[in-house]
Every structure is written in structure tokens, then in C-alpha cells.
Amino acid sequence: MTVEERRLDGNAIGGLLREIFTMEMTAAQATCAGCGAINAVGRVIVYVDAPGTVVRCPECESVLMRIVHGRGRYWVDMSGTRSLEFAEG
Amino acid sequence: MGFISRGFRGKRRDVASSSRVPPGQYVVTDFPVLSAGPTPRVNLDKWTFTIEGEIDEPKRWTWKELIALPSETVTKDIHCVTKWSKLDTIWKGVSVDKLMDGVDTAAEFTTIFSDGGYTTNLPLDDITGNKAWVVYEFDGQPLPPEHGGPVRFLVPHLYFWKSAKWVRGIRLEKEDHPGFWESNGYNMYGDPWREQRYWGD
Numbered sequence: 001m002t003v004e005e006r007r008l009d010g011n012a013i014g015g016l017l018r019e020i021f022t023m024e025m026t027a028a029q030a031t032c033a034g035c036g037a038i039n040a041v042g043r044v045i046v047y048v049d050a051p052g053t054v055v056r057c058p059e060c061e062s063v064l065m066r067i068v069h070g071r072g073r074y075w076v077d078m079s080g081t082r083s084l085e086f087a088e089g
Numbered sequence: 090m091g092f093i094s095r096g097f098r099g100k101r102r103d104v105a106s107s108s109r110v111p112p113g114q115y116v117v118t119d120f121p122v123l124s125a126g127p128t129p130r131v132n133l134d135k136w137t138f139t140i141e142g143e144i145d146e147p148k149r150w151t152w153k154e155l156i157a158l159p160s161e162t163v164t165k166d167i168h169c170v171t172k173w174s175k176l177d178t179i180w181k182g183v184s185v186d187k188l189m190d191g192v193d194t195a196a197e198f199t200t201i202f203s204d205g206g207y208t209t210n211l212p213l214d215d216i217t218g219n220k221a222w223v224v225y226e227f228d229g230q231p232l233p234p235e236h237g238g239p240v241r242f243l244v245p246h247l248y249f250w251k252s253a254k255w256v257r258g259i260r261l262e263k264e265d266h267p268g269f270w271e272s273n274g275y276n277m278y279g280d281p282w283r284e285q286r287y288w289g290d
């Protein structure tokens with residue numbers, strides 16, 4: 001399978017984000033720090049075949065989140081997400 | 090694909106080769122594709138490789154100039170931080186020593202940069218002294234885009250995320266600046282023999 005065929009949508013990180021935020025996050029609205037586009041997390045682009053999980057903006061392809069999981073810890077870089085809006089659990 | 094299944098994807102080698110496989114790694118015979126983003130479309134007519142930063146004048150090669158430089162074919166074992174290792178991989182390219190010929194620099198560190206915005210940081214001593222190459226052939230064939238073609242970096246003694254795909258240059262730096270993965274959990278150095286996978290390893 002090519003890299004493009006392995007490109008997933010944001011539902012692929014639904015489980016991972018539920019582990020981190022302990023609530024369902026695919027309906028959360030993420031604002032791209034690069035272009036300002038607002039997309040539901042379920043609609044973003046996800047690359048999982050990498051040392052970590054890379055989440056990209058569907059409009060401009062810039063990185064929204066990088067999530068690394070190892071040694072019993074998570075590292076979550078959200079510098080590419082200017083805002084994450086979601087309803088109380 | 091879950092974490093558990095990864096260990097069963099490749100064939101385990103016999104004991105004879107175990108001295109070549111770092112701790113926590115298993116040997117594969119295929120060549121897994123890892124990507125943190127879309128595969129860049131590269132126009133070779135406009136492609137350049139640049140050495141910049143702590144250098145009087147940046148040095149720059151076009152594609153044609155790069156492939157006209159004296160090349161080397163090297164056979165190396167590679168080790169991915171996602172735990173697969175691949176033995177006896179054959180690459181053709183230009184040694185970083187050749188590119189750094191005559192460069193006078195106060196830099197002790199480097200950032201390797203790529204199309205698509207990927208970066209990774211390496212001490213200058215780890216890419217000179219016959220330890221790193223800028224490669225454009227794998228296994229006797231032009232390097233395919235999914236494996237980083239037309240040109241990728243190769244620094245096989247460190248985890249393979251340091252061998253940046255779609256490489257466009259080397260930035261010489263006085264300080265060590267973390268790259269794409271090194272700034273979010275992955276180790277600044279990444280020695281597979283010491284299992285330096287994450288921060289604090």
C-alpha cells in the first residue's frame with residue numbers, strides 16, 4: 001500500500017485521544033495555527049506509520065499535533081493547533 | 090496495526106547475526122515505509138542540496154552536480170526506532186565528508202532539513218568521518234519516493250529517523266536544536282545500541 005493509501009482520517013486517533021483526554025474527542029473542533037481552518041478532529045489527516053502519530057490540517061497539510069507514546073508516557077505537541085474546542089464530558 | 094503484531098511481521102534471524110541486532114530490535118526482510126506526511130513531488134530541474142548556517146558562503150549543488158560527484162556504494166545495517174532492523178542494505182551516494190571538503194566551520198551540531206518541513210539534529214562529528222551519506226540509489230535502483238527519493242540522508246549508526254527522507258541540506262549550528270521528533274519525546278542522540286529511544290533514555 002502506498003503512503004497516500006495509508007493516510008487515514010481523524011477517526012483513527014479517536015482511541016488515542018480518548019486515552020489522553022479521557023473523553024470522546026472526534027467531534028472536537030481544532031483550529032489550525034498555520035491557516036486558521038477549523039475542522040472536526042474526525043476530519044483531519046492522520047499518519048500513523050511513523051515513530052509517532054502525526055495529525056495534519058486537511059486544508060494546508062501543516063502539522064496540527066504530534067503524539068509520541070513510549071516508556072509508559074505520552075508526549076503531545078499541539079503547537080500547530082491554535083485552539084481545541086469541545087463540549088464538557 | 091497494533092504494537093503487539095509488529096514483532097511478528099518479520100522473520101527472526103539465527104543466533105549468528107544477533108550480535109548485529111541492537112537490544113529490543115527484530116530483523117525484517119521487507120522494507121517498511123514510515124511517513125509523517127505526504128510524499129513530496131520533487132522537480133529535479135529545480136532541486137538543490139545546500140550546506141548553510143555556520144559557513145562563510147553556503148555551498149549548493151544541483152541534482153546534476155550532486156550525481157557527478159565521486160560516489161560510494163555502502164552496505165549497512167539500519168535500525169528503526171519502531172523496532173525493526175534491516176541488515177545488509179545497499180546504498181549509493183556521496184559521503185558527507187566529500188560535501189564538507191574544504192568547509193571551515195565553528196559548528197559542532199547540524200540540522201538536516203527536508204522537503205515537507207522535516208528536520209532532525211545530529212552532532213557534526215556523527216555525520217563526518219565516513220559515518221554519513223547523501224544517497225540516491227537503494228539496492229542498485231533509483232531511490233523510490235516512498236523511501237525518501239530522489240535523495241535521502243543516511244546515518245546508519247543512529248536510529249533511522251535521523252536518516253531524513255527527501256533531504257535538501259545540512260544547516261551547521263553552534264548549538265544542538267531538537268528536530269521534528271526530538272522536540273516531542275524522541276531522544277536527542279538516538280544510539281540504537283544504548284536504546285536511546287525517548288527523552289531520558
Ligand SMILES: [Zn+2]
Pocket residue numbers: 032033034035036037057058059060061062
Ligand atoms: Zn491549515
